[in-house]
Amino acid sequence: MTALKTLKKYFGYDFFRTGQEPLINDILSGRDVLGIMPTGAGKSVCFQIPALMMDGVALVVSPLISLMKDQVNALTQSGVAAAYINSSLTQRQIEKALSNARGGAYKIIYVAPERLPTSDIAALAESIKVSMLTVDEAHCISQWGQDFRPSYAQIPAFINALPSRPVVSAFTATATPRVREDIVNLLGLRNPQILVTGFDRANLRFDVRKPANKYRALAKFLDGKAGSSGIVYCGTRKTVEAVCGMLRAGGYSASRYHAGLTDQERHKNQDDFLYDRALIMVATNAFGMGIDKSNVSFVVHYNMPKDIESYYQEAGRAGRDGSEADCLLLYSGQDVRLNEWMIENDRDAQYPDKKTEELLKERGRKRLRDMAFYSTTSDCLRGFILKYFGETPPNYCGKCGSCNSNFETIDITIDAQQILSCVARMNERFGSRMVVDVLRGTENEKAARFGLDKLSTFGISSRPARQLREIIDFLALQGYLARTNDEYPVIKLGGRSEEVLRGGAAVQMKLPKETPKRSEPDLRETREERKERKERGARKVRKIRGDRKSIVASVAAAMLPAEKPADFGLFEALRKLRSEIASEQRVPAYVVFTDSALADMCMKMPRTKEEFLGVSGVGQVKLEKFGEMFLGAIEEYKSQIL
Ligand code: ADP
Ligand code: ZN
Numbered sequence: 001m002t003a004l005k006t007l008k009k010y011f012g013y014d015f016f017r018t019g020q021e022p023l024i025n026d027i028l029s030g031r032d033v034l035g036i037m038p039t040g041a042g043k044s045v046c047f048q049i050p051a052l053m054m055d056g057v058a059l060v061v062s063p064l065i066s067l068m069k070d071q072v073n074a075l076t077q078s079g080v081a082a083a084y085i086n087s088s089l090t091q092r093q094i095e096k097a098l099s100n101a102r103g104g105a106y107k108i109i110y111v112a113p114e115r116l117p118t119s120d121i122a123a124l125a126e127s128i129k130v131s132m133l134t135v136d137e138a139h140c141i142s143q144w145g146q147d148f149r150p151s152y153a154q155i156p157a158f159i160n161a162l163p164s165r166p167v168v169s170a171f172t173a174t175a176t177p178r179v180r181e182d183i184v185n186l187l188g189l190r191n192p193q194i195l196v197t198g199f200d201r202a203n204l205r206f207d208v209r210k211p212a213n214k215y216r217a218l219a220k221f222l223d224g225k226a227g228s229s230g231i232v233y234c235g236t237r238k239t240v241e242a243v244c245g246m247l248r249a250g251g252y253s254a255s256r257y258h259a260g261l262t263d264q265e266r267h268k269n270q271d272d273f274l275y276d277r278a279l280i281m282v283a284t285n286a287f288g289m290g291i292d293k294s295n296v297s298f299v300v301h302y303n304m305p306k307d308i309e310s311y312y313q314e315a316g317r318a319g320r321d322g323s324e325a326d327c328l329l330l331y332s333g334q335d336v337r338l339n340e341w342m343i344e345n346d347r348d349a350q351y352p353d354k355k356t357e358e359l360l361k362e363r364g365r366k367r368l369r370d371m372a373f374y375s376t377t378s379d380c381l382r383g384f385i386l387k388y389f390g391e392t393p394p395n396y397c398g399k400c401g402s403c404n405s406n407f408e409t410i411d412i413t414i415d416a417q418q419i420l421s422c423v424a425r426m427n428e429r430f431g432s433r434m435v436v437d438v439l440r441g442t443e444n445e446k447a448a449r450f451g452l453d454k455l456s457t458f459g460i461s462s463r464p465a466r467q468l469r470e471i472i473d474f475l476a477l478q479g480y481l482a483r484t485n486d487e488y489p490v491i492k493l494g495g496r497s498e499e500v501l502r503g504g505a506a507v508q509m510k511l512p513k514e515t516p517k518r519s520e521p522d523l524r525e526t527r528e529e530r531k532e533r534k535e536r537g538a539r540k541v542r543k544i545r546g547d548r549k550s551i552v553a554s555v556a557a558a559m560l561p562a563e564k565p566a567d568f569g570l571f572e573a574l575r576k577l578r579s580e581i582a583s584e585q586r587v588p589a590y591v592v593f594t595d596s597a598l599a600d601m602c603m604k605m606p607r608t609k610e611e612f613l614g615v616s617g618v619g620q621v622k623l624e625k626f627g628e629m630f631l632g633a634i635e636e637y638k639s640q641i642l
Helices: 003-011 020-028 043-053 065-077 091-102 119-127 150-161 177-187 214-223 237-249 263-274 308-315 333-344 354-376 381-388 413-425 432-440 445-449 465-477 497-501 516-523 527-546 548-558 569-585 595-604 609-613 620-641
Strands: 033-036 057-061 082-085 108-111 130-135 167-172 193-196 204-209 229-233 254-257 280-283 296-301 325-330 407-411 481-483 491-493 508-512
Touching: 003 020, 003 043, 003 620, 020 033, 020 043, 020 167, 020 193, 033 043, 033 177, 043 057, 043 108, 043 130, 043 167, 065 082, 065 108, 065 620, 082 091, 091 119, 119 150, 130 150, 150 177, 167 177, 204 354, 204 381, 214 237, 214 296, 214 325, 237 254, 237 280, 254 263, 263 280, 296 308, 308 325, 308 354, 308 381, 333 354, 333 465, 354 381, 354 465, 413 432, 413 465, 413 481, 413 491, 413 497, 432 445, 432 465, 465 481, 569 595, 569 620, 609 620
Parallel strands: 033 167, 033 193, 057 108, 057 130, 082 108, 130 167, 204 325, 229 280, 229 296, 254 280, 296 325
Antiparallel strands: 407 508, 481 491
16 A cells, blocks of 8 residues: 555545655655654654554654553554553553564554663564654754653664664654754664754744733733634743633633643643633643644743743644634743743753753753743744744744834943943942942942942933843843852853943844834724624624635634634534544544544535545544444534525
């Protein structure tokens, strides 16, 4: 069977997506590959299809233990014989899986990296033919990556110990050029085909704001997105609780998710969100792995995450169905401090030794600085992210907060000179608060005690304290100043201070334009405007309904409960059937069919089994399992409306 036929038979898709086919062909020809594709691009198919086509069993190393069960469930539902081996199983279950495996029961086995050195896995690998070794989340092997796992270091030894070396395929969604190099070298890939599909997600609109009041900024943003579904990521559990509480009190349809809740509540809340019973999910970064919800139309970060890798992955959960979506980051200087603290006190981090610990923390701080750069840059935001991942994008995208500029460049050369010389005269011994007090000439007892009120820079600046703090933050980010890593950070001169103090370099900074009042009334909708907007929405839906080809888009619109047109009942009916099947079989709904498969059913309204097989996402096994039920539901729906 060809790769394309295999794709249709098991996964029900008619075409390969960008990058999938070349990777599959390379693997089949015996060449190692490294596939770097953004989240949602379809990496799994790239190793699952060769696994099905090759002789023997493919071993897939993955660190995401909590996802393995779902992944294997999804494969089993599609008729692929698969199993997983990780610490969530009892010893008896592991032995059963191993003995099934020896008996040739599986084509794909997922293994946690920690299990590789165990003797039972080694024995298994001796007694079966390993067709391929796949390394998922391959960036975990690199100490340059955001998610280094020492257990990944065992993989090369495991490969070398195999009776014959299988083809090795590695995949990741986030890899800077440095991490890519590490993956190739550390995994020992042989003359690998490295395929990078573009990282750009053209339908995402990026924005960063630094509001005085984050909650108010969030509420305002949400009011402009009435009826649509999205995620609000917060830095801590406590913030999740607070934000979710405020949103609910404000009448928003919100739920919450973090590691401090019971399993039961987490599952319930996740389902509420997946089924649009709750439109807004307020969560820590524990939420989202393996979530395949297609109609997420915004992702707001209430706090700045620790690095660009995390940000892009989380923000990338918006707009997976290809429709326009917003990614908004609400930034504050406090976020930087919180993340610095987390790097120092990360309880989940695994360090082999003290030296590596220091090295990794230093790299973590570097990634954090890049994230803070993103949050304060006046350059194109999309461009910033793409450059970070090694692409060379144009410097203007026209679809981000910076490009649609609400910033203006101001010259802060004089401020920079004043601040740097003030820090120098204070002998680089004080924190930013004292620096600001001295610059502004604020009388205080401590300043007098240290004789700071006698300095020539005492009271030299007429800027408000808030602006001075902002400028100091900026100068520190740019390397003109430095901040020590103590509990009470001290401001010192940075490596670039000479450029300003002696070199006379000009310094510019983007600050929000001083005309916020003009744009505010636009955001506060009057009753009339709201009515008009709703009517506009309804007109749009009617127009779309007339156009059969765009029914997929209209289904997405129909999923917005606020404006649900009455006869989008079919999609609803199919969703209901799907959720019944899912809860009966105890699998997540998308394992039965994805939203896009249901949408395609609504568009094609198949009558026969052959026609049902023509639906995107319906393969041979799902046809046999679910065909009759779904055909029945479609039939019933048609008889009701005709
Ligand atoms: P990734 O691991 O890259 O984040 P997945 O492998 O989970 O992405 O795939 C994302 C979604 O795309 C899944 O629902 C998958 O079934 C679907 N998909 C994968 N390949 C194709 C294809 N060729 N055509 C249509 N849908 C596909
Ligand atoms: Zn841009």
